[in-house]
Amino acid sequence: MAYTKRFDGRKFDEPREMEAKVGVIKNADGSAMFRFGDTIAVAAVYGPKLFHPQHMQNPQKGVLRCNYDMLSFSVNERKKPGTSRRSQEISKVTEWALSSVVNLDSYKNTVVDVHIMILQANASTRCAGINAAALALAHAGISMKELVSSVSIGKIDDKLVVDVIKEEEDYEDGEGATDIAMAFMSKSGDIALLQLDGKIRPAELKEAIKLGEKTSKDIYELQKKALKKIGEES
């Protein structure tokens, strides 16, 4: 049986309902929430601040540190709190994706900390995390080249789908499931993150990236709207 209808009844190129909110954590220098359906990510930015230990400081440019974590109640089966192989990897790729847009040159010898917490997970958590973190960085007044918008594209059996959910990730019939997380820069359209889990043909991958680019534009509009909303209030 081929994959003809999505589990939640969405169109193949339709993302889940998205929501972005800036300024959710009062004590942080910048914060934001991003939601894809029932995947909720909250990001908080602290800094630029004094970097200790001193030997880790970089006199040429600032340091960006990302910390991604899923809270223990974010999934159905309780997740053991703390870092794991998975969360370390995601922290690292998020850091790389974000450091390509942050102007760290203006923050020599300092550190910018980004904490991403997943409150509720239903796949695409790293994408929601990057979207929230980009907003939080902008909210913290950090100098950035542009924003980043991230979305996951899946290949379920032989169909390309936008914004994968958990059930689709676990799909095993036909060609199985492939999950591609990608992030695009808002102005230049460059790719900040591209990860692939599964198998896909080169031609299909190109198509998937095109689909991701299209969806990321919608996400960018949403991010812009969320930032402008908080700007009007302050």
Place this chain on the structure above:
Amino acid sequence: MIKTETEETESKRELIVPGEAIIKGKDYLPGDGARREGEEIIATRFGLSDISGRLVKVIPLSGIYMPRIGNVVIGRVIDMTFNGWIIDIKAPYLAFLPLAECPKYVRGDLSEYHDIGDMICCKVLSFRGKGVDLTIMGRGLGKLEDGMIIYINSNKVPRVIGRDGSMINLIKEETKCEIVVGQNGLIWISGKTIEEELKAKEAILFVVEKSFVGGLTEKVKEYFGGKK
């Protein structure tokens, strides 16, 4: 003594996010928080775009204080070395106030002059990649005795000061308090009574809260009118 920014300029201000084009044209020059990319001037910070003449810049709405040479700031002494004091100015760098930059210092213990925990009003003398150097040579600079310190977001400081100091002078007049506003967002208030100081504090917080309302000086006048 304190640098002021014009409160309301003729140019239209718009909210802008990083990576968004502010204006197109070869004539414009990118200022703070902006960069040029081909024909366009692009924002690199989240804030309000400001075009004055040819200069295009972004006025940030948030973010922590970054020191600049010539800024008058208020800081707390957090440590002493053999030749000066280390001062926390609420910036991502530690600030150093050398002994040589202190007038009328007499031989003896450093702590007799400035002790740990003292609040000092000082000027940023130099700022390199690593650390800030301060001075207290100058009028109005030095140790702040008595009074109270409040902390606001440093991006709101130009609002609290107002055009040519109009706002802060109004608050000073109305509350009969001495007020020093540091560019880093620390504000020192000293009055004859606690009530006066609290009144000044409330007024400053009112300005911070209403910082994006047009004709703010008038609003503050009304605010004081209502209080009497």
